[in-house]
Amino acid sequence: MVTALIVMGGLGCVSALLLGIASKVFYVKENPIILEVEEALPGANCGGCGFAGCHAAAVAIATGKAPPNICVGGGPDISENVANIMGMKVVAKEPELASTECCGGARAVEKFNYDGIQDCRAANMLFGGTKLCEHGCLGFGTCVNSCPFGAIEMGPDRLPVFDPNLCRGCGACVRVCPKGIISLISSTTKILHFNQYSECLAPCQQKCPAQIDIPTYIDQIREGKYKEAILTIKERNPLPLTCGRVCPHPCEDVCRRGVEDEPVGINYLKRFVADWEMNQGQHLEVSIAAPSGYKVAVIGGGPAGLSCAYFLRRLGHKVTIYEQMPQLGGMLRYGIPEYRLPKRILDWEIEGIVGLGIEVRTGVKFGEDFDLEFLRAAGFDAVFMGIGAWDSRRMGIDGEDLEGVWDGTDFLSKFHLGETPVIGKKVVIVGGGNTAIDAARSALRIGASHVTLMYRRSREEMPANDMEITAAEEEGIELMFLAAPVRIHPKNGKVAKIEYIKMRLTDPDPSGRRRPEPIPNSETLMDADTIIAAIGQFPKIDFIRENKNIAALKITKWSTIDGAEETLQTDIPYVFTGGDCFTGPALAVDAIGAGRYAARSIHYYMLEGEIPLIEERQTSLIKETLFDHVEGLEHVPRVHPPELKVDTRIRNFDEVEHTLSPSDAQREADRCLRCGLICYNRDIIEAMERELAESTTQ
Amino acid sequence: MEYLLLVISAVLVNNILLAQYLGNCPFLGVSKQMSTALGMGTAVIFTMTLASIITWGVHKWILMPLEIEYLQTLSFILVIASLVQFVEIFMKKSMDTLYQALGIFLPLITTNCAVLGVALLCIKNEYSFLKMVVFSFASGLGFALALVVFAGLRERYVISNIPKPLQGTAIGLITAGFMSLAFFGFMGLT
Ligand SMILES: Cc1cc2nc3c(=O)[nH]c(=O)nc-3n(C[C@H](O)[C@H](O)[C@H](O)COP(=O)(O)OP(=O)(O)OC[C@H]3O[C@@H](n4cnc5c(N)ncnc54)[C@H](O)[C@@H]3O)c2cc1C
Numbered sequence: 001m002v003t004a005l006i007v008m009g010g011l012g013c014v015s016a017l018l019l020g021i022a023s024k025v026f027y028v029k030e031n032p033i034i035l036e037v038e039e040a041l042p043g044a045n046c047g048g049c050g051f052a053g054c055h056a057a058a059v060a061i062a063t064g065k066a067p068p069n070i071c072v073g074g075g076p077d078i079s080e081n082v083a084n085i086m087g088m089k090v091v092a093k094e095p096e097l098a099s100t101e102c103c104g105g106a107r108a109v110e111k112f113n114y115d116g117i118q119d120c121r122a123a124n125m126l127f128g129g130t131k132l133c134e135h136g137c138l139g140f141g142t143c144v145n146s147c148p149f150g151a152i153e154m155g156p157d158r159l160p161v162f163d164p165n166l167c168r169g170c171g172a173c174v175r176v177c178p179k180g181i182i183s184l185i186s187s188t189t190k191i192l193h194f195n196q197y198s199e200c201l202a203p204c205q206q207k208c209p210a211q212i213d214i215p216t217y218i219d220q221i222r223e224g225k226y227k228e229a230i231l232t233i234k235e236r237n238p239l240p241l242t243c244g245r246v247c248p249h250p251c252e253d254v255c256r257r258g259v260e261d262e263p264v265g266i267n268y269l270k271r272f273v274a275d276w277e278m279n280q281g282q283h284l285e286v287s288i289a290a291p292s293g294y295k296v297a298v299i300g301g302g303p304a305g306l307s308c309a310y311f312l313r314r315l316g317h318k319v320t321i322y323e324q325m326p327q328l329g330g331m332l333r334y335g336i337p338e339y340r341l342p343k344r345i346l347d348w349e350i351e352g353i354v355g356l357g358i359e360v361r362t363g364v365k366f367g368e369d370f371d372l373e374f375l376r377a378a379g380f381d382a383v384f385m386g387i388g389a390w391d392s393r394r395m396g397i398d399g400e401d402l403e404g405v406w407d408g409t410d411f412l413s414k415f416h417l418g419e420t421p422v423i424g425k426k427v428v429i430v431g432g433g434n435t436a437i438d439a440a441r442s443a444l445r446i447g448a449s450h451v452t453l454m455y456r457r458s459r460e461e462m463p464a465n466d467m468e469i470t471a472a473e474e475e476g477i478e479l480m481f482l483a484a485p486v487r488i489h490p491k492n493g494k495v496a497k498i499e500y501i502k503m504r505l506t507d508p509d510p511s512g513r514r515r516p517e518p519i520p521n522s523e524t525l526m527d528a529d530t531i532i533a534a535i536g537q538f539p540k541i542d543f544i545r546e547n548k549n550i551a552a553l554k555i556t557k558w559s560t561i562d563g564a565e566e567t568l569q570t571d572i573p574y575v576f577t578g579g580d581c582f583t584g585p586a587l588a589v590d591a592i593g594a595g596r597y598a599a600r601s602i603h604y605y606m607l608e609g610e611i612p613l614i615e616e617r618q619t620s621l622i623k624e625t626l627f628d629h630v631e632g633l634e635h636v637p638r639v640h641p642p643e644l645k646v647d648t649r650i651r652n653f654d655e656v657e658h659t660l661s662p663s664d665a666q667r668e669a670d671r672c673l674r675c676g677l678i679c680y681n682r683d684i685i686e687a688m689e690r691e692l693a694e695s696t697t698q
Numbered sequence: 699m700e701y702l703l704l705v706i707s708a709v710l711v712n713n714i715l716l717a718q719y720l721g722n723c724p725f726l727g728v729s730k731q732m733s734t735a736l737g738m739g740t741a742v743i744f745t746m747t748l749a750s751i752i753t754w755g756v757h758k759w760i761l762m763p764l765e766i767e768y769l770q771t772l773s774f775i776l777v778i779a780s781l782v783q784f785v786e787i788f789m790k791k792s793m794d795t796l797y798q799a800l801g802i803f804l805p806l807i808t809t810n811c812a813v814l815g816v817a818l819l820c821i822k823n824e825y826s827f828l829k830m831v832v833f834s835f836a837s838g839l840g841f842a843l844a845l846v847v848f849a850g851l852r853e854r855y856v857i858s859n860i861p862k863p864l865q866g867t868a869i870g871l872i873t874a875g876f877m878s879l880a881f882f883g884f885m886g887l888t
Contacts, residue, residue, distance in 0.1 A: 004766050011756075011773050015780035022784050026791035121857045142857070 033085060034062040040081040042074045061086065072170040073148070121178045137181055143173035187287040190235050191311050192600050195618035202675040204251035204266060206621050209593040210243075210307075212236040214251060214266055215674055221269055222669035229273045230284055237592050238310040239303060241278060241349045242332055244271025245341050245657070247589050248465040254621065256675050260630050262638040265660075265668045271641075272665040278345065283352035289316035294606045297322060297380040299366045302330020303588045304386030304579025306353055307595025308602075312384075313356045315603050320380075321358060324365040326417075328354070330388050331580070332588060334413035335435065337442045338653040343416065367543025372550055372575070382574045382602045385561060386595065389537040389580040395430065399488030400533075404495030408435040408534025412442060415653075424529025425449045428498050430485055431534035432462040433585070437469060439532045440477045444650050451477045452526070456484040456503050456516045475650050482516065486523060488531060498528045539581040560584055567611045568598045576602055625675065636671050639664045701832055706887065708836035714812050715844040716874075716881040721812030725845060726870050728806070730856075735849035739842025741803040743835065746813050748785070749778045750834035753817040754827065774817050782808045812841055848877060 038058035060066035061082060068086050069079035121142055139158035151166035152173060160173070160182070174182045195201055195211050204214040213232050220229035233240045247267055255263035277284055294317045298309045301323035309319045327333060328350050332341060354360055364370060366387065375383055392407040394400060406421070408431065414421045427448040429440045432455035440453050453472070455462060458481045462469060473479060482503040489497040502522035505514040538559040544550050554562035554571045561577045563570045568578050578594030580586060604611045642658040649656050660668065714720050721742075728738045753774045761767050786804045789797040807813060816837045820830040851873055860869055 003764050004769055007760060007764060007766055008769060008773060008776075011760075011776055015776060019780055019783055019787070022787045026787045028790050 031062050034058050036085050037061050037082055040078060040085060041071055042078060072168045121176070137179060142176050142178075143182060146172045146176040148172060186289075187235070188289050188315055191314055191596065192603065194597070194600070194614050196614065197616040197618050197622060199618075201618065201622065201625065203254040203256060203621060203625050204675075206618055206625070207254045208236075208251045209587065209590040210237045210596070211593060212251075212270075215672065217273070218264070218266070218269055218669045218672045219674065221273060221665055222672070224666075226273050226276045227284060230277050231286065233270060233273070234284075234286055236596065237589070238307055238353050239332075239349055239588070239592060240270050240274035241345050242303070242341060243267070243589055243592070244274045245345075245655075246332070246336055248467070248587060250587075250589075254626070256627065256630060257633070257671060257673055259628060260633045261635050261671075264671050265638050268639065268641055268660050269665055269668055272660045272662075275659045278348055283355060286314060286356070288314050288356060291318070292316040292607070294318065294381045295320070295379055296382045296384065296602055296606075297375045297378075298384045298386065300330065300386040300388055300579075300581070301325075301328035301360070301362070302386055302388045302579060302591060303332060304388070304581075304591035304595045304598075305330070305384065306350065307592040308384045308386060308576075308578065308599045309358050309595075310353045310356065311596045311599035312602060313358050315599065317603070317606070319358045321354075321360045322364050322366060322370065323360065323362045326362055328360065328362065330386075331409075334416050335409060335438065337412065337415065337438050337445075339441070339445065339649065339656050340438070342655050365543075367546070367550060372572070376574075381606050382576065384595075384598050384602065385570075385575060385577045385581060386579040386591070386598075387539060387541075387581045388591075389539050389560075389585045391538050391540040391559070392533065393536040393538065395485060395533050395535060397485055397487055399490060399495070402488055402490050402495050403493060404528075404530050405488065406439075406530065406532045408439045408532055409537060411439050411532050415442065420446055423448055426528050427451045427530045427532065428526065428528045429453045429532045429534060431455065431536070432457065432464060433534060433536070434464050434468065435537070436532075436534035437464045437472050439534050441468075441472055441475060442653075443530070443532070444475055444477065445653055448530075452480050453477055454480045454483050454485065454500060456482065457505065457514075458482060461514075471656065474646050476646075484516070484518065485531075489525070495528055495531055497525050498531055499523055499525050537580075537585050541581075558584055566613055566617075567601045568594065569601060569605070569611065574605070576605075630673065633673075636667075638671070639668045701829070704829060704833055705836040705839075708833055709840040709843060710881065710884040711887055713840040713844055713881050713884075714816065714837045715841055716878040718815065719878075720815040721810055721841060722874075724806055724810065725848065725874065726867060728803070729845055729849040729852055729870075732846065732849045732853060735845045736842075738803045738806070739838075739845050741807060742810070742812070742841050742845075743838030745782060745785070745804070745807050745810075746816050746838035746841070747831065747835045749781055749813050750817050750820050750830055752781055753777055754820055754830050757821050770818065770821060771814075774814055778813055778817065779808050812837075844877070844881075848874065851877075 034055075035058075038055055041054040041058060043054050057066065057070060061068055061070065068083040071078050071082070137159055139154070141152075141154045141158075141160070143160050144152045144154055148170065149166050149168050151163045151168070152160050153163070155161040169184050171184055174184060195206060202215045205211060208214060213236065217229040217232040220226070220232060230240065237243060244267060247270075249267040251266050252258070252263040255266065257264050292315070296309075296312050296317050296319050298305045298312075298319055298321045301321045305321055305323075306328065309321050312319050321328065325334060329343075329346050332346055333343060366385075372383065390409065392409055399405070404424075408429075411421055412435065423443055423446065425448060427440075427443045427450070429436050429443070429451065432453070436453060436455070440451050444451050459469070459479070469479075482505070483500045484503055485498055485500045487499040488495055489499060491497075500523070502519045502524070503516040504519055506517055508514050539561065541555060541559060541561065544553050544555060552572050553575065556562050560583065561570060561581050563577045563582055568576050568582065570577055576598045578598040579591035582594065583590065601611045639660060641660050641664075644654060644656050644658075648654075708714075712718060715722070715725050724738055724742075728734050756773060756777055757767070757770065761769060761773065782804055786797075789804075816834050819837075820833060823833075825833055852870065855869060855873070864872070
């Protein structure tokens with residue numbers, strides 16, 4: 001008995017002593033901050049932060065391995081408390097929300113359907129998910145069960161629908177989805193993303209220079225989700241009202257419905273939702289990332305500059321636009337006439353962009369009123385030059401400087417500077433591009449009785465938008481092909497006659513181009529009160545040669561600003577470019593795409609010093625997506641928006657084309673084939689058809 | 699040959715979890731994920747071997763000479779608990795990586811009956827030192843094996859369609875029962 005007591009007591013004492021010594025010798029000081037942080041965390045041990053429970057997260061936060069706002073379960077208060085303990089401040093973090101691009105396609109009959117499979121992972125393990133598309137959503141809703149915050153629901157078509165208000169971006173659904181079709185995506189990631197060959201892209205989306213996700217917004221219009229449609233467009237294009245009116249929609253040229261039927265009226269639909277937003281009277285709110293502390297100067301307030309400024313602003317940077325003219329808009333305002341793009345609409349659109357917190361200085365000219373040195377001194381970290389193509393090519397003929405000879409862009413800009421040019425009755429326009437057509441149609445509207453458009457090649461070669469040419473013809477403008485001016489004859493120091501020579505096209509040269517050449521002795525005289533030369537524009541860059549600190553900018557032989565194709569960076573590392581001044585005259589939507597591209601480069605340049613190249617960047621159309629026929633397509637006529645009658649429209653500058661009605665928009669959206677979205681599997685469709693045939697014969 | 703038999707018997711035939719039903723708490727508690735099951739398994743192998751060695755010593759040099767073997771259970775609990783604590787303190791300071799891997803499981807083992815059970819079995823079967831080491835290591839291995847197999851099953855059945863009343867621990871116990879039955883099949887080996 002005594003021995004037992006002594007032994008147990010002794011053992012106890014020895015253990016206690018050893019442990020006591022051990023804790024002294026092996027003492028590890030536990031950071032008191034860890035305990036405090038752990039206290040502040042919710043203690044749910046949900047693991048959404050990526051650490052094994054709240055204690056591990058607290059350790060990571062206290063040792064600086066994780067930021068104080070890492071907790072996804074707790075919401076902003078908790079982040080703030082934790083940050084306070086750590087002596088830091090929290091700034092609102094841009095939400096990263098779960099989303100999926102997959103639309104599930106038109107799913108086939110389930111291959112195996114027996115009790116027991118109620119989970120995507122099980123289905124995936126068993127038969128790899130041979131729904132119609134082997135990559136797509138299986139639709140069992142495992143993600144729904146996995147979400148700790150109840151933010152996912154199964155939609156009517158058995159696709160997950162994410163509630164952005166409930167989603168905390170914990171990533172549970174991403175981890176659980178066996179198909180990997182759910183991702184956490186912030187607006188920043190979306191803005192910085194450019195098409196890659198590896199993606200599931202519809203032809204329209206590949207062709208659009210701004211890379212708008214066209215199938216998605218058409219789908220949203222079909223479902224009546226106009227707000228979502230607008231936001232989809234604005235992830236790529238901040239000027240949908242404008243583009244909805246003036247864009248020659250290259251996307252529609254590659255629309256697959258067009259191979260069997262007429263292409264979908266993509267641009268009408270864009271205009272429809274954009275007009276819907278404007279008629280609501282309020283600019284829809286778009287996300288803006290937390291302030292980055294960087295400042296960018298944007299020179300030129302045309303579509304390239306506006307787009308670049310808009311996306312940089314949304315990425316969290318401070319932006320100031322410097323513009324030489326009294327108002328923003330570039331050629332959209334001073335080139336494109338009122339009857340195509342009413343300026344109150346452009347104003348409303350620009351107001352929305354500037355309203356995101358972009359500073360604007362108008363009436364200041366780069367190279368005269370300020371230069372790069374000034375911008376650097378003012379603390380700008382990068383500069384975007386989007387100064388467009390504001391110089392006109394000269395005809396180089398006698399009499400070009402006479403009174404009554406105009407330059408196309410000068411002529412057009414007069415209307416927007418509150419002047420009406422005096423032009424007389426007979427007007428001759430030289431050129432075949434947009435500027436020429438716009439000048440011709442504008443001249444008609446201010447009282448010219450006879451407008452002739454003289455172009456040295458034939459109609460096929462005209463660079464102007466086809467719809468514009470047709471509209472001009474309808475309005476009674478005479479198109480004179482294969483003719484070039486050679487001399488202008490004055491009377492009393494003013495234009496009186498234009499002498500032109502007839503041209504013919506040579507046989508195609510090795511590059512396939514047919515050049516115009518004059519037919520000898522075919523000179524002809526024609527009466528003219530006014531001659532408008534619109535034979536091409538190029539950037540106005542004389543200041544570059546004159547100002548020494550800008551002189552480092554390289555200029556190409558076409559007088560455009562030189563820059564790297566992959567980054568839009570110029571020879572001065574902090575100066576980027578894009579739009580007409582980089583490519584030469586092009587389209588508004590090209591400039592908008594370039595604006596975002598430059599914004600991406602500038603963002604990385606400022607944050608990381610280096611601009612990562614885009615892997616497999618999609619620059620040409622993906623052959624496999626351009627299928628050349630569509631089976632079983634029923635002809636459904638394309639809708640046409642209402643238009644002003646010719647005899648009323650040529651008397652004023654009222655907008656000619658109008659917007660679609662909601663029901664027409666719905667009908668047109670229904671015509672979309674959802675290329676790249678429908679996961680097309682011929683075998684399964686055939687099997688379904690066979691089954692159907694069998695069941696009907698029985 | 700003798701040792702091989704010992705190992706087979708400890709790992710399969712007399713599996714500590716499925717044939718002797720010791721240590722069922724961690725069996726159900728930490729078997730939801732393969733990674734934790736592996737961690738726990740390793741920690742148990744380690745502790746079990748160490749604990750058996752110490753308790754064997756305590757028995758041989760303290761309890762036996764003093765003829766107080768009836769204090770086995772009591773003293774072993776004391777020794778094992780202190781030992782695990784000691785190991786934890788020591789590892790935290792000196793073997794950080796090992797601590798990161800096993801640390802969180804050690805407190806779970808402090809009062810693990812499987813460890814105590816193995817220590818007591820070694821005494822009951824009157825093993826030599828070497829046999830004792832082999833047996834306790836093999837028992838730990840058996841524990842880890844059962845745990846890992848069970849975790850594998852559990853990882854699968856969370857994604858299958860189980861009737862409501864049976865979900866969770868209920869199906870866990872049923873599965874454990876079936877596993878136990880399966881392990882009974884090894885009985886014939888001896
Ligand atoms: C008459 C006409 C009709 C057109 N019609 C269409 C059409 O229907 N569809 C279509 O898609 N495209 C059309 N375009 C083309 C389209 O307008 C241009 O491609 C687009 O505007 C180019 O955008 P940008 O930002 O590069 O340049 P711009 O729009 O030219 O903008 C450049 C801006 O920089 C400013 N700037 C220039 N130099 C300086 C300086 N030194 N300092 C400060 N600011 C400066 C300018 O004032 C201007 O605001 C048309 C163009 C013209 C001229």
